Amino acid sequence: MGVQSPNLMRNKKTCRAIGIPTIDLLMDRTLVSQLIIRACEEHGFFKLTNHGVSSQIISRIEEESYDFFAKPGFQKQQAGPLTPFGYGCKSIGFHGDKGELEYLLLDANPASSIPQTTKAISNDPEKFSCVVDDYVQAVRDLTCDILHLVAEGLGLADKSTFSRLIDDVESDSVFRVNHYPPMDQNQKVLNPISKFQMHDTNLPNNATPSRVGFGEHSDPQILTILRSNDVGGLQICSRDGLWVSVPPNPSEFCVLVGDAFQALTNDRFKGVRHRVMANSNKPRLSMMYFGAPSLNAMVSPLPQMVSSNSPTLYKPFTWGEFKKAAFSLRLAGRRLDQFKSSQLRCLNLASGDITNEGLIEMVQKPPLLDELHLYCINISKKDIKAIGHSCPHLKTFRLNYKGNRDVYLGCDENALATEKTTPGLRHLQLFGNRVTRDGLLAIIDNCPHCNYMLATGQAYMASLMLLLEALVRGQHDIAMECDPAEKYRESLQGNIEAGIRYTVYNCARGSSSAEKEMHTWKIAQICIWP
Numbered sequence: 001m002g003v004q005s006p007n008l009m010r011n012k013k014t015c016r017a018i019g020i021p022t023i024d025l026l027m028d029r030t031l032v033s034q035l036i037i038r039a040c041e042e043h044g045f046f047k048l049t050n051h052g053v054s055s056q057i058i059s060r061i062e063e064e065s066y067d068f069f070a071k072p073g074f075q076k077q078q079a080g081p082l083t084p085f086g087y088g089c090k091s092i093g094f095h096g097d098k099g100e101l102e103y104l105l106l107d108a109n110p111a112s113s114i115p116q117t118t119k120a121i122s123n124d125p126e127k128f129s130c131v132v133d134d135y136v137q138a139v140r141d142l143t144c145d146i147l148h149l150v151a152e153g154l155g156l157a158d159k160s161t162f163s164r165l166i167d168d169v170e171s172d173s174v175f176r177v178n179h180y181p182p183m184d185q186n187q188k189v190l191n192p193i194s195k196f197q198m199h200d201t202n203l204p205n206n207a208t209p210s211r212v213g214f215g216e217h218s219d220p221q222i223l224t225i226l227r228s229n230d231v232g233g234l235q236i237c238s239r240d241g242l243w244v245s246v247p248p249n250p251s252e253f254c255v256l257v258g259d260a261f262q263a264l265t266n267d268r269f270k271g272v273r274h275r276v277m278a279n280s281n282k283p284r285l286s287m288m289y290f291g292a293p294s295l296n297a298m299v300s301p302l303p304q305m306v307s308s309n310s311p312t313l314y315k316p317f318t319w320g321e322f323k324k325a326a327f328s329l330r331l332a333g334r335r336l337d338q339f340k341s342s343q344l345r346c347l348n349l350a351s352g353d354i355t356n357e358g359l360i361e362m363v364q365k366p367p368l369l370d371e372l373h374l375y376c377i378n379i380s381k382k383d384i385k386a387i388g389h390s391c392p393h394l395k396t397f398r399l400n401y402k403g404n405r406d407v408y409l410g411c412d413e414n415a416l417a418t419e420k421t422t423p424g425l426r427h428l429q430l431f432g433n434r435v436t437r438d439g440l441l442a443i444i445d446n447c448p449h450c451n452y453m454l455a456t457g458q459a460y461m462a463s464l465m466l467l468l469e470a471l472v473r474g475q476h477d478i479a480m481e482c483d484p485a486e487k488y489r490e491s492l493q494g495n496i497e498a499g500i501r502y503t504v505y506n507c508a509r510g511s512s513s514a515e516k517e518m519h520t521w522k523i524a525q526i527c528i529w530p
């Protein structure tokens with residue numbers, strides 16, 4: 001029975017110990033699932049021990065890979081160029097990224113037949129395909145187990161929510177074998193002011209990493225299962241931006257959260273940025289299974305990951321769309337940014353040439369909008385309803401006019417229109433409005449969280465006492481600012497005597513807060529303007 005055993009490493013730059021979560025799959029299932037969730041949230045990375053993939057399956061693919069990379073260059077080139085699968089050397093992707101490695105990129109779709117390139121990879125292509133298939137199948141099963149555990153940990157009713165995506169016969173998963181040739185001793189660069197420390201015992205004491213094997217990036221897919229020989233070089237970027245070297249261990253798997261998982265979980269998990277430094281005098285061999293959905297599967301946030309506290313961060317998009325955009329960027333590109341929904345939270349619009357249709361269209365775009373200020377824009381009850389529907393997160397709504405009391409602005413209509421469509425409303429400001437008792441009561445009855453209301457207007461004052469009654473019933477915690485009316489003070493005083501506590505602000509602008517406070521009322525604050 002194991003426990004989570006963080007490999008404590010020291011980062012030289014900060015002398016801070018950093019723990020890499022290592023999870024033993026033989027531990028209690030509930031615990032494993034909780035540890036996986038925590039690791040995906042905090043690091044986007046963890047190591048797996050007792051993963052259950054047969055060591056025979058692993059050593060067979062490892063042997064085949066060593067055999068291939070030991071071939072002379074011209075023979076290996078016959079398995080290239082990448083179309084999109086095959087052999088690649090030093091060039092990564094199609095946009096000029098370079099690395100000190102050579103690699104094989106293969107289709108990991110369960111339905112794929114022996115590709116043409118396999119014939120150039122091995123003298124026994126059937127055997128090679130079998131060995132690859134066995135390995136891919138084993139790591140795909142492992143990936144599905146992990147994804148089941150994640151669904152359990154997140155409390156999803158359907159435990160195959162994630163695993164089904166990569167188990168799909170049309171899954172776009174990829175298998176890759178990277179070979180980093182050893183570094184010639186003469187190539188070692190001695191750089192005493194390097195920011196990073198390699199956790200590579202094969203390095204001479206005074207050598208610092210200098211040769212980039214695989215540049216910084218995050219993997220675009222859902223989950224990556226990485227296994228390497230005993231040569232280090234992999235580094236992950238911690239949440240505070242420091243590179244952490246991952247000690248190599250051939251009996252373990254490294255699990256990396258990819259961009260697609262970040263989007264599916266609405267950023268609850270973060271794709272881990274990583275890179276490989278190739279400074280060892282021994283060759284590093286690593287094998288990665290990149291679990292991806294089918295090209296037409298949606299990878300935008302699952303509805304279960306979205307709530308009023310965590311509004312959706314991404315527009316709807318398919319894996320195919322994301323892959324296309326991702327592959328059009330260079331390695332280090334911030335790929336998910338293109339799919340982010342607008343982060344705009346507050347919109348301030350004053351009178352202008354905007355039509356009501358234009359206004360509604362505008363407020364529909366930023367899904368996180370929680371504050372809307374409209375000044376001197378005539379809108380109808382219908383428009384307010386449309387705003388409510390378009391802005392589900394609206395918390396503050398200011399609908400202000402110049403205070404011209406001669407203009408009748410259908411204020412009750414407006415107030416009533418907040419009914420049901422803006423249940424999350426907390427602050428409502430209605431300047432220059434003529435809201436009546438009915439209008440105000442509609443708001444407080446239908447917007448249970450509305451605890452701040454700012455209004456001016458005579459009719460509004462007339463309804464003050466009714467409003468107070470509602471407050472007294474304990475429904476709301478409301479702050480109000482309104483025209484002064486001495487006569488209402490008496491009524492308020494009556495309420496104090498009836499045991500209600502309140503604060504009356506004599507809101508002469510500029511007066512000190514000590515002067516403002518006269519009484520304390522448990523439920524409401526009432527601001528009376530001079």
Ligand SMILES: C=C1C[C@]23C[C@@]1(O)CC[C@H]2[C@@]12CC[C@H](O)[C@@](C)(C(=O)O1)[C@H]2[C@@H]3C(=O)O
Pocket residue numbers: 092093094095097105174176217218219220221290326327328329330331
């Ligand atoms: C520069 C690139 C190489 C890459 C495609 C990309 O445009 C950006 C992501 C890279 C990556 C990283 C994870 C996998 O190794 C990979 C096969 C993938 O799916 O995305 C590579 C791509 C590649 O080497 O072609």
Ligand SMILES: O=C(O)CCC(=O)C(=O)O
Pocket residue numbers: 176178214219226228234274275276286288
């Ligand atoms: O080779 C490694 O260890 C990691 C390579 C990698 O990050 C990748 O191929 O995406």
Ligand SMILES: [Fe+2]
Pocket residue numbers: 217218219274
């Ligand atoms: Fe990667």
